[in-house]
Amino acid sequence: MRAAVLTTKDKILQAAAEIAMEVGPVHLSLDAVARRAGLSKGGLLYTFPTKAKLLEALVEHHVAEFDESLRMQEAKRNHKVNSVVQACIEVYRAEFVLNEPEPSGILAAIANDPSFIDPIRRYNKQLLDRMKENSEDPTMALIAFLTIEGLRSLKLLDMDTLTHEDQITAIDGLRQLFAPCDPDKPSQPATG
Amino acid sequence: MRAAVLTTKDKILQAAAEIAMEVGPVHLSLDAVARRAGLSKGGLLYTFPTKAKLLEALVEHHVAEFDESLRMQEAKRNHKVNSVVQACIEVYRAEFVLNEPEPSGILAAIANDPSFIDPIRRYNKQLLDRMKENSEDPTMALIAFLTIEGLRSLKLLDMDTLTHEDQITAIDGLRQLFAPCDPDKPSQPATG
């Protein structure tokens, strides 16, 4: 059952996310999802008995993927100071560099029912707490969290506000602010 | 109160935004909007001939309000270095302090049709350009922009990730990073 290829569930999730981004979460219909995922509506309903279950899975999938990436990055950094912030930056960077085709999906969930965002709410709260605990400067940890949140939201809403270069600049800027051995106060970072 | 009497348009826009936030953009129906705005569906359709026009107005309203606040803040700062970033910070701070009841609305628009976000896309691009031009350090301008975007997105998605204190900390942190460092210029008083 655990095939190396894309499972039916994954195909459905991906199809749903794509359609939601293309036509807007409001027009995300089970018919369309089934069609794009390459099965019938009956088959779709077999896999996800209700639309709500599908959307729930979309959110869970999103959180789980992020968490996995984050933990991998954190493992490289053995709980050193700022390691959580650094890991977050690298996760975003990796997503960005690989140009991972991971369209919203969660927007569709929220659009259908705002309470679907609760797992993300909980996850982010924990994440932020860990960042603050693990950081030398809680204020800067907060700003790092928000900066990444900003980047993620632009992606979520499919905004091309930042050019490719801008994104690299932002990520590298963050990286430098939270570089492994930087005891200096980064209030006036003179780059170059 | 800018006007004791809220115009019908404003009432409708507000009602739509509220409903969208409560039950999710997918379940934003004209019937419900009319009911909450205190008029009939016929009356609603008289004011906004289609749902699309309503959603468009929602986005326009949002951008226009932000732009007005931003220009007011900028006017206080006469094009000095970092004044655009500072103005943005203050606009967000004012919204936050006043606890302005301005629920998403734009999320509903995007959920119905992703292209409704285009005006915001354009606006934000211009804003970022102005920030960069006006800043000493374009990288830090970028980070400031993203931080504010992060704050705004958390509000947009109705996420309570940051406590009230966290938000104050973040805003003050930003303020400090972009404080007028010119000794000739007196710093802004904290309370208004």
Place this chain on the structure above:
DNA sequence: TTTACTGTACCGTCCGGACGGTAAAGTCAA
């Protein structure tokens, strides 16, 4: 008389979901 609605009735379409199949794969006793 115009503006700005109210209120009712209705239409066509779309969509979620229920339901009844069904074909293939696996299980297992004889």
Place this chain on the structure above:
DNA sequence: TTGACTTTACCGTCCGGACGGTACAGTAAA
């Protein structure tokens, strides 16, 4: 090895309800 049965993974159809939008007659104020 075979036949009987179960499970898995779907297919295709149908229905009730919601929703956007139309049409139109009425009304109260300016």
